[in-house]
Amino acid sequence: MVIEGLDGSGKTLQIAMLSKFLRAAGRELITFDFPSYEKTLFGKLCGQYLSGKFGEMEELEPKAVALLYAGDRLEQRLELMAAVNNYWQGDERPGRVVLANRYVSSNIAYQTARHDDQARARELETFIKRLEYESFGLPHPDLTVFLDIPVALSQRLVAAKATRSYLTNAQATPLTNDAPPPTHDMHERNAAFLERVRDRYNRMANIDNTVTVLPVTNSQGELYSPESIQSALRVLLFSKGIINNAEFIQGGLTDGD
Numbered sequence: 001m002v003i004e005g006l007d008g009s010g011k012t013l014q015i016a017m018l019s020k021f022l023r024a025a026g027r028e029l030i031t032f033d034f035p036s037y038e039k040t041l042f043g044k045l046c047g048q049y050l051s052g053k054f055g056e057m058e059e060l061e062p063k064a065v066a067l068l069y070a071g072d073r074l075e076q077r078l079e080l081m082a083a084v085n086n087y088w089q090g091d092e093r094p095g096r097v098v099l100a101n102r103y104v105s106s107n108i109a110y111q112t113a114r115h116d117d118q119a120r121a122r123e124l125e126t127f128i129k130r131l132e133y134e135s136f137g138l139p140h141p142d143l144t145v146f147l148d149i150p151v152a153l154s155q156r157l158v159a160a161k162a163t164r165s166y167l168t169n170a171q172a173t174p175l176t177n178d179a180p181p182p183t184h185d186m187h188e189r190n191a192a193f194l195e196r197v198r199d200r201y202n203r204m205a206n207i208d209n210t211v212t213v214l215p216v217t218n219s220q221g222e223l224y225s226p227e228s229i230q231s232a233l234r235v236l237l238f239s240k241g242i243i244n245n246a247e248f249i250q251g252g253l254t255d256g257d
Contacts, residue, residue, distance in 0.1 A: 001242065002103040004201060005147030007188050008157030009216055010229060011101055014147065017230045019099065025247040028096035030083040034103055035072040037166040042071030047166030050185035057186050057193070062111040066128050069107045074136045084139050097242070104132045105144050105204060105211065110187065113196035121200075143240055144211045145233065146201040150221050151194045159183045212236060 003018075005011045015031065022029050036043040045068050054060060073080070083098045108128050112121040132138045149157075167182045187193065205211040214236065216229050224232075238248040 001097060001237075002100045002105060002141045002144040003147065004102060004105055004109075004144055005216075006149055006151065006154040006194055006198065008154040008161075009147040009149040010226065011147060013226055014229060014233060015099060015101055017226065018233060021230075021234065021251050022097055022099075022243075022247075025243070025250055027247075030096060030098050032076065032080060032083075032098070032100045034076075034100060034106070035069055036076065037164075040072050040075040042068055042075055044166075046072060050187060051167050051182070052186055057114070057190070062114045062124055063127060066107050066111045066124070066131065070104075070128070070132050070136060073104070073132065073138055077136065077138060080139065081137075100141070103141060103144070104128065104138065105141075105146075105201070107132065109197050109200040109204070113193060113200050140210075142210065143237075143242060144204075144208075145236065146205065146211065146213045147229070148198070148201070148213050148215045149217060149223075151191050151198060153217065153221060153223065154194065155184065155188060155191065158188050 003011045003015055019029055019031060034043075035046040037047040038044070048054060049060075049065060049068055057065075080098070083096070108125050111128060112124050115121040115124060133140060161183070163183065164185070167185055187197075201211075202213055205213045214229070214232060217223050234243065234248065234251055237243045238245075243251075
């Protein structure tokens with residue numbers, strides 16, 4: 001299972017809350033974060049890319065950038081394949097859940113958003129799928145959930161975050177004592193680009209029944225509480241058969257969530 005979303009959408013918090021729920025229900029849980037900025041060689045390169053060390057986004061070939069993100073997953077392929085094996089423990093007892101913070105769908109959404117031409121975007125999507133699922137042999141997720149948040153709100157929430165290590169460790173120009181640390185990476189500061197990324201995720205959900213959009217704001221653009229989002233996420237997992245009735249009831253969903 002994969003949790004996707006623009007930065008600031010609450011992916012990390014929702015994964016933490018879901019992890020606590022699943023472990024309390026007795027499920028074995030293995031989590032992955034992509035890209036792994038501090039763990040893999042390609043993850044560090046992704047951080048350098050986002051910090052602008054290799055140039056502005058418009059100057060770089062999307063397929064080359066896609067290779068960085070795919071390479072991060074390839075470096076963790078053995079761990080990932082070991083995690084997804086033996087998904088079921090016996091005939092009836094559900095076994096482990098493998099939960100990823102971003103996956104191949106991120107690569108597709110962010111790279112194809114570089115192209116306004118739909119034919120070029122489709123060609124790039126095909127390239128990424130062949131690269132990651134066929135050439136690299138990565139497993140297909142059973143479910144991908146896109147936490148949908150308006151771009152302007154996403155940018156405001158990112159600005160309130162602590163500075164991410166990949167921005168300070170890998171930036172193109174060293175900070176001076178007087179310079180404030182950067183708050184947004186190359187993707188996060190480009191609102192028009194993020195609107196296209198958001199559109200790409202919604203397009204995926206329209207054509208792929210394993211991809212679901214879960215709004216995290218109301219009609220006025222106000223963010224739902226983390227508990228409300230978590231409740232909606234658990235209802236979705238129950239409807240998809242990922243958690244069973246006993247686990248759903250044990251999870252403690254209430255009318256107030």
